[in-house]
Amino acid sequence: MTESTNKRPVAAEEKQPSALMMWLGIADNSFTRQKTVKFGDATAVNSGRLYSIITVVALLVLWWVTTANGWVKPIYWPSFEAVGARWTKLIDQGFRNVPLFEHVYISVYRVLAGVFFGALIGIPLGFAMGLSSVAKGLFDPIVEFMRPIPPLALIPLFILWLGIDETAKISLLFLAALFIMIIAARSGVSGVKISKVHAAYSLGASKFQVLKNVILPNALPEIFTGIRTAMGVCWGTVVAAELVAAEKGVGSMIMIAKNFLQTDTVVIGIIIIGIIGYGIEMIMRLLERWLIPWRGKG
């Protein structure tokens, strides 16, 4: 007994790092600590949270120091206080007689409408292309031609055709989402393992039952990835479209604010755009985990 304790010194126990150190990423967890090969092992890279905190604090300090000392003119970058004051004012009075919430709401609404209609038309089209040679032949030239064109390049055409009203913007977003959804649905359909389809037919399923009970659920993960991508692309596109021509929306808000040299409003708009884009991504990931728990487990 004494022998075995001699062989294993208790020093290792004393060196246990605290939970805080592991949370901050300055100490590795107990598995990584035992690894001798760490460079090249992606799982040995920890959160590095302490350094993230340092980055954020440094940026805020830089902002504060440069603006408080007047090293940067307010027209290029506003001070903390200016942004704070503008924020209260925007909440109280809105921007150009339109409540701040409405600017945000209208942008989000356009994105959701565009993605909704894009999915509504794109998913059946993608399915048709994955299941029928005729549909594939008919639509392939259009899809392959449209695929590399950034939606923003279509803005001038849409303004010529539909003006600058709501229809024009939602149509543009619809088109941006449409091709993403077609391609996602098509690859979801072509990704089905033939043994699953064969199994279903051997179990007595009809063609329609195979479509509904095998091909559709099998394609859901890809379709969901498509919706997530479409949301991201459409969020970027809506802001750009609003920069060009719109009276409401976050994009138009920062464009108009620029014309009045309200840099603080521009900065607030940019922060809102970032937060909402991030929020959309997070919500989609949560929905995905909840709705498609079998993803990647086939």
Added chain:
Amino acid sequence: MDGADHNGLLVDDVSMVFTLPGGGSVHALKNVTMNLASGELLSVLGPSGCGKTTLLNIIAGFLAPTEGAVFLNGHQVKGPAAERGMVFQQGALFEWLDVRKNISFGPRMMGKPRKETKEKVDHLLNIVGLGDFGDKPVYQLSGGMQQRVALARCLANDPDVILMDEPLGALDALTREKMQGLVLKLWKETGKTIVLITHSVEEALFLGERLIVMAPRPGRIHREYRLPFAERGLTISPREIKASPDFIERREEILSMIWEMEEEIMGGAAQ
């Protein structure tokens, strides 16, 4: 032979020729004929490229032979149907459904009454030893358990013939041996006609009442055996059978036969 008044499974002079895009053709199967009485278990062995999977796909109705035909209980096979169930190697379960829904897939598609289906699924879950796992998603099960689900899913439809394409091929050696026992037990309890394709000589010998060894280029039946081991497996332990002298003798005989064919293929490829 006339398929129309035959009872059981009849593969009647089946050939399969694929034309290659660059010209020329591949004879995947040449004049394969075999005859299975109802309730027989046939193992099919052969080196890779001997057309055994093509043969199984033709029996299942996924492929139409270029010559010949397959008959089951007197009628010609024209496509997949519930009378011929399939058990695949792996990955053919529906991962979006739980164990119970996977097993009940066939009866649900055929519109069978719910209560009857539920009783059947409960019964099958117990038979394959998954009584407590009915509500688990299939992707949480081990490979061996997943193949138990695949067997139960196939049996839930009460097919006349069960076609098994390397059903135990992806399992580790210990699980595989345990599953061989289960296949043997299910075969005896249900009296199904089974065609089992495998790479494992030991498995083919242990499970098959009959064994067909196929040869490649063109894919054809090389030799046929009638085996006593499956019958013994019901009373004697699998290890004991696999260690018996006549089992080992057969195993070595067939192994060297397949080795010879493999060598021939390699020789042919080298020239």
